[in-house]
Structures are given as structure tokens and as C-alpha cells.
Amino acid sequence: MLKSLAKLERLWIALAAVLLGMVVGIFFILIVGRNPILGYQALWQASFGSMRDFTELLIGTTPLIFTGLSIACAFRTGLFNIGAEGQFIVGQIATAWAGYFFTGLPTLIHVPLALCFGILAGALWGAIPGYLKAKAGAHEVINTIMMNYIALYFTHYLVNGPLKGHAFLPVTKEILDSAKLWRFMPPTRANAGIIIALLAALFVYWFLWKTTKGYELRAVGFNPLAAEYGGISVARSTVLSMMLAGGLAGLGGAVQVLGIQYKFYDVFAFTGYGFDGIAVALIGNNHPLGVVFSAFLFGFLGRGAMRMQSVASIPKEVISIVSASIIIFIAAEALVKRLVPRFTKKGGASSEYNRSV
Amino acid sequence: MKRVSILVLSLLVVLSLSVFAGAKEYKVGIILDTGGLGDQSFNDAAYRGLMKAQKDFGVKTTYVESKVMDDYEPNVRMLAEQGYDLIFGIGFLLTDAIDRVAEEYPDVKFGIIDSVVDQPNVLSVLFKEQEGSFLQGVIAGMMTKTNTVGFVGGMESPVITRFEVGFINGVKAVNPKANILIAYTGKFDDPVKGKEVALAQISNRADVIYHASGACGNGVIEAAKEKGVYAIGVDSDQSHLAPATVISSMLKMVDVAVYDGAQMVVEGKFKGGLLNLGLADDGVGTAWSPGVTVPAAVRAKVDEYAKKIASGNLIVPDTK
Numbered sequence: 001m002l003k004s005l006a007k008l009e010r011l012w013i014a015l016a017a018v019l020l021g022m023v024v025g026i027f028f029i030l031i032v033g034r035n036p037i038l039g040y041q042a043l044w045q046a047s048f049g050s051m052r053d054f055t056e057l058l059i060g061t062t063p064l065i066f067t068g069l070s071i072a073c074a075f076r077t078g079l080f081n082i083g084a085e086g087q088f089i090v091g092q093i094a095t096a097w098a099g100y101f102f103t104g105l106p107t108l109i110h111v112p113l114a115l116c117f118g119i120l121a122g123a124l125w126g127a128i129p130g131y132l133k134a135k136a137g138a139h140e141v142i143n144t145i146m147m148n149y150i151a152l153y154f155t156h157y158l159v160n161g162p163l164k165g166h167a168f169l170p171v172t173k174e175i176l177d178s179a180k181l182w183r184f185m186p187p188t189r190a191n192a193g194i195i196i197a198l199l200a201a202l203f204v205y206w207f208l209w210k211t212t213k214g215y216e217l218r219a220v221g222f223n224p225l226a227a228e229y230g231g232i233s234v235a236r237s238t239v240l241s242m243m244l245a246g247g248l249a250g251l252g253g254a255v256q257v258l259g260i261q262y263k264f265y266d267v268f269a270f271t272g273y274g275f276d277g278i279a280v281a282l283i284g285n286n287h288p289l290g291v292v293f294s295a296f297l298f299g300f301l302g303r304g305a306m307r308m309q310s311v312a313s314i315p316k317e318v319i320s321i322v323s324a325s326i327i328i329f330i331a332a333e334a335l336v337k338r339l340v341p342r343f344t345k346k347g348g349a350s351s352e353y354n355r356s357v
Numbered sequence: 358m359k360r361v362s363i364l365v366l367s368l369l370v371v372l373s374l375s376v377f378a379g380a381k382e383y384k385v386g387i388i389l390d391t392g393g394l395g396d397q398s399f400n401d402a403a404y405r406g407l408m409k410a411q412k413d414f415g416v417k418t419t420y421v422e423s424k425v426m427d428d429y430e431p432n433v434r435m436l437a438e439q440g441y442d443l444i445f446g447i448g449f450l451l452t453d454a455i456d457r458v459a460e461e462y463p464d465v466k467f468g469i470i471d472s473v474v475d476q477p478n479v480l481s482v483l484f485k486e487q488e489g490s491f492l493q494g495v496i497a498g499m500m501t502k503t504n505t506v507g508f509v510g511g512m513e514s515p516v517i518t519r520f521e522v523g524f525i526n527g528v529k530a531v532n533p534k535a536n537i538l539i540a541y542t543g544k545f546d547d548p549v550k551g552k553e554v555a556l557a558q559i560s561n562r563a564d565v566i567y568h569a570s571g572a573c574g575n576g577v578i579e580a581a582k583e584k585g586v587y588a589i590g591v592d593s594d595q596s597h598l599a600p601a602t603v604i605s606s607m608l609k610m611v612d613v614a615v616y617d618g619a620q621m622v623v624e625g626k627f628k629g630g631l632l633n634l635g636l637a638d639d640g641v642g643t644a645w646s647p648g649v650t651v652p653a654a655v656r657a658k659v660d661e662y663a664k665k666i667a668s669g670n671l672i673v674p675d676t677k
Contacts, residue, residue: 310432
């Protein structure tokens with residue numbers, strides 16, 4: 001009971017942080033001589049102005065749920081997965097290939113098959129730095145970053161070489177209709193991807209908190225020495241955790257291809273889904289439910305950024321300041337608590353919560 | 358049948374629009390690629406064209422910088438829903454986004470730079486970068502003292518290949534024995550990387566470096582300035598970045614394409630189709646930098662080749 005109260009409190013803090021961030025934003029919007037009311041109207045309408053806008057919010061949120069889960073999983077084992085970006089990319093290209101290479105399959109087989117290719121590619125991309133960490137002690141931060149570059153340039157080669165599927169554009173062939181995810185509200189782009197993302201969050205929760213393997217992963221995260229002493233293989237847990245993290249990010253890439261893009265596009269520069277996922281996971285407290293909420297927050301801000309440009313002529317940089325302020329306020333929980341007095345009364349609840357994470 | 362009726366409908370809409378053209382305020386928007394504003398070249402050129410159209414025709418304008426590629430399609434659609442008359446996609450990465458939305462909104466007009474979208478309401482604009490780059494090759498081939506010139510590309514793609522091939526052919530036309538160093542940064546948004554690659558070429562005796570690498574080029578020009586060698590800019594006139602270093606810039610008139618598109622819409626003359634703009638159409642060209650003294654012989658040679666290419670007497674190949 002106390003626990004659920006504490007969770008509710010966290011939600012309030014997040015909302016308060018959003019409001020505080022927006023107040024700071026007003027200041028910057030005024031500095032560049034634009035209208036903050038118009039700007040915030042646009043921010044709201046970008047996600048909730050119409051049904052189509054809402055579906056685009058779902059679409060923008062979906063990849064962030066996957067990368068957020070990926071990073072949260074690794075965090076729980078004490079690993080810092082900066083490689084979600086690259087795992088996402090290899091997931092995309094493997095899925096795109098499976099989406100057009102296998103012909104004559106019914107959707108019920110083709111979609112899961114293509115998704116599996118994405119998961120496996122991502123898992124492989126995560127397992128390599130995991131293995132290097134377990135066997136050679138090489139730090140996963142460095143190696144996951146390097147794997148990002150390998151993914152970026154390797155797929156660049158593939159899509160300009162053997163997998164090139166267009167006369168002059170660096171893209172693969174389009175996936176077959178049988179591999180496309182169900183779009184449940186045509187003509188919008190809303191698709192089953194969001195459902196898969198929520199299922200993935202459920203899976204992560206179940207796996208980490210309800211299975212022995214998941215317990216082992218978290219035990220290694222709490223204290224690797226104690227875990228090892230208790231008979232848990234730290235090396236194996238490290239590899240498994242990175243595989244899981246990679247698989248989740250790869251699945252995110254797969255869903256992006258089967259639901260939205262329908263082909264692999266040369267990436268040119270990192271899309272930032274993986275890097276945003278780090279903030280999503282941190283703000284979501286590395287908990288699947290928290291990740292889903294914070295992914296929605298990021299999706300909301302991302303969509304608002306573009307609408308604020310076109311409707312209120314507010315430069316992208318100013319909107320980044322607004323989102324950054326919101327994120328800082330969420331991260332600086334203690335500050336928000338002091339600024340908003342009503343939270344200080346519930347000191348007991350929050351300390352209970354801190355122990356539970 | 359459905360297609361035909363859509364076509365007829367859109368024709369009717371276009372006709373009725375042109376009848377009331379006097380009273381209407383036209384809206385023109387551009388969707389930039391993820392490079393965004395401030396790249397001093399491609400995206401900035403598009404924005405310049407848009408601002409000029411706003412000034413000259415009184416059209417209402419807007420621009421949207423996309424954060425990731427997946428945003429292109431909803432951004433194009435957003436402007437279509439907001440009632441924009443002309444929506445320009447800046448860069449080939451927007452090809453599919455324009456294609457999909459153009460089909461949904463047959464009465465809205467679209468443009469795409471550096472790519473082709475085969476729809477009746479889309480104006481596709483390609484540039485013959487090889488022709489403008491050929492002239493820069495002529496300049497580099499004649500200005501070099503070490504007999505070594507460099508080319509720095511962004512990520513390899515058919516568009517950048519046209520720059521490279523044109524440049525190589527230009528150098529060889531005037532200086533067959535010149536040593537040409539080719540390097541790619543692998544990206545478009547990293548001045549530090551551009552500088553690194555340029556410094557490597559300079560240490561290999563290159564003394565004129567031409568770049569087609571987006572914002573990486575800022576680093577290329579900086580390296581040339583530091584080491585006291587020449588650089589050649591791209592897309593926009595880049596002489597202001599280093600007046601005594603940049604000999605010339607290969608102009609790619611993205612601004613003219615956007616401006617002309619807006620003009621066609623305002624005058625009711627918009628027609629979908631393909632424009633392939635070269636020297637003959639002033640789609641590409643050379644901007645001389647005021648800060649560098651270029652021998653008259655070089656200018657004369659450049660003019661000579663420009664005429665040859667524009668008249669069709671010299672065809673510059675566009676692939677390796």
C-alpha cells in the first residue's frame with residue numbers, strides 16, 4: 001500500500017517537473033520574441049489535437065520504449081548499455097532483409113520470423129561487448145559505443161552495396177505486404193508496434209522480477225561479488241543481460257521497419273533513439289512501467305518540438321531547452337520536492353520507495 | 358478509374374484556385390533534412406530561397422527541421438493538413454515521405470530536391486553537380502603549385518559521386534599529370550572529422566581542397582586556412598568562412614529551385630515533373646571569392662569550359 005502511494009507520488013513529481021520545465025521554457029521563448037501561449041498550445045496539440053496526432057504520439061513513443069527497456073535491463077545487471085543505437089540499427093536491417101527475402105509466407109509466420117531476425121541481430125550486437133566484458137574485462141561502455149559505429153558503417157556498406165534495392169537511393173527493397181505490421185487505424189500510421197512494445201515491457205517485468213534467471217541478473221547488479229559468492233555466474237549473467245538488452249533494442253528496430261519504414265534507409269547519422277533511451281530509462285527509474293511513462297513523455301516532447309516550429313516559429317534549439325529543463329527537474333527529484341511543498345509531508349512514503357528500488 | 362477521377366478532381370480544384378488567385382494568400386513550407394539550418398550550405402540555401410519568395414511574392418512561409426528520419430512523413434503531412442499550397446522536401450532522404458503524402462493530397466503541390474518522385478503533383482529537382490564540380494576541378498588543377506589537389510566527400514552516395522567525378526575530370530582536363538587525393542569523412546555533420554581528413558591531405562602535399570561534405574566542410578576550410586592552402590566551397594558561397602582561403606564555391610541553386618517553385622504556384626503555372634538543372638539552366642555555377650586573386654588565365658579557362666558544357670559540346674560523365 002505504501003509502495004503504491006509512493007509510486008503515485010512519483011507521478012506527481014513528474015507532472016510538477018513538466019510544469020516547472022515549461023515555466024522555465026516561457027522565459028526562453030520570450031527571449032527569442034515568440035508567443036509562449038501559442039507555443040504551448042502547439043505542444044499540446046501536436047500529440048492530443050486530433051486522433052491522427054495521437055497516433056503519431058504512439059508511433060514516436062514506440063521505439064523509445066524498446067531502447068529504454070534495453071538500457072534499463074542492462075542497468076539492472078550493473079551494465080551501462082550505450083549500444084542500443086547500434087543494436088537498433090542492425091535490428092532494422094536484418095528485419096528489412098527478412099521482410100523481403102522470404103516470399104510466399106502467410107503474415108502470421110512472416111511477421112514473427114522477421115521480428116526474430118531483428119531480435120537475433122540486436123542480441124548478437126549486445127552479446128559481443130557482453131562477452132568481451134565477461135571474458136576479458138573490457139569495459140562495456142567503450143565497446144558498445146564502438147559497436148554503434150560498426151553498425152552505422154556496416155549497414156551503410158550493405159545498403160549501398162549488396163542489399164541496395166533502388167536505382168539511386170541508398171535504401172533496401174520494400175518488405176512484402178505479408179511482413180507488414182497491422183495498421184489498425186488507416187489511413188494513419190498507427191500499428192501493432194505499440195502493442196508489441198507494451199508486451200515487451202510486461203515481459204521484462206516478468207523476466208526480471210518473477211524468474212530465477214531474472215533474479216540472478218538483478219543480484220549481479222546489486223553486488224557482483226556477493227552474487228558470485230552465492231553461486232551465480234557473473235560472467236554468464238553479464239552476457240545474458242547484454243543479449244537481452246540487445247534483443248530488446250533490435251526488436252525496436254524490427255518494429256520500426258515492419259510498422260513504419262517498410263525498408264531500411266541508410267542511417268547517415270545516429271537517429272538518437274538509443275541515446276534518448278538512456279534518459280528514458282533513467283527517468284523511468286529503470287523500471288518497465290516507468291520506462292513506458294517516460295517514453296511517452298519523450299514522445300510528447302519530440303512531437304511538440306516540430307509543431308512548435310511550424311505553428312509558433314519557435315526554433316528547435318529553444319524547444320530543446322524546454323525539454324532539457326523538464327528532464328533536469330525530473331532528475332532533480334529532491335529539488336522539485338522542496339519547490340512543491342505538498343510532497344514534503346510524505347517523507348515516510350518516499351523513503352520506503354527508495355528502499356524498494 | 359479512381360485515379361482518373363482524382364486527377365479530374367484535382368484539375369478542377371487547381372482551376373478553381375487559379376480563378377480566385379488574386380484573393381488568396383499562398384503558403385509555402387520546406388521540410389529540411391536532419392542536417393537542419395545553420396549548415397552553411399544545403400539546408401541554408403533552401404531557406405534563403407524560401408525567404409526570398411516570402412519577400413517577393415508575399416507568401417506565408419514556414420520551415421520544419423526534422424529530428425529523425427521517421428519524422429519526415431508526419432512533418433510533410435502536418436503542413437499538408439495545415440493547408441500549405443507548396444511543400445518542398447529538401448534532400449533525397451525525404452523521397453518516400455513526399456511520395457506517400459503527395460498521393461494522399463493530390464490537390465497540394467510538392468517539390469523534392471535531389472530525387473525523383475513520380476506523381477503528377479510533385480516537382481522533382483535534380484542538379485548536374487558534375488558540371489559545376491568540373492569547373493572547380495579546372496580551378497584546382499590550374500591553381501595548384503605542388504601539383505596535388507584533394508577532394509573531401511561526405512558519405513558516399515550517387516549525389517556525392519557526381520561531385521567527385523566532375524572534379525576529377527575537371528582537374529585532368531587542364532592538368533593531366535596532377536595527383537588527386539580522394540577522401541570521405543563518412544558523415545555530413547562533423548567539422549572535426551572534416552578537418553582531420555583535410556589535414557591528412559595537406560600533409561600529403563595537397564594545396565587546393567574541394568569538399569562536398571556538408572558541415573564537415575567547415576572543418577576542411579578551417580584546416581586549409583591554418584595551413585595556408587586553398588579550399589573550394591560547396592552548395593552556397595562559402596567565401597565568408599575564410600575570405601583569403603576559399604578560392605571559389607560550387608553553387609548548387611537549391612534556393613533558386615525553391616524560389617521558382619513558389620513563383621510557379623503563385624502564378625498558377627505549377628506543373629509536376631522533372632527538372633534537371635545544369636550550367637545551361639544556371640542550376641549550378643561558380644561563385645568567385647573576392648578575397649583571393651585568381652589569374653585572368655584561370656578565369657578565362659573556367660569561362661571557356663562553362664560555355665562548352667552549357668552548349669552541350671562537352672558532356673561531363675556523372676558516374677565512375
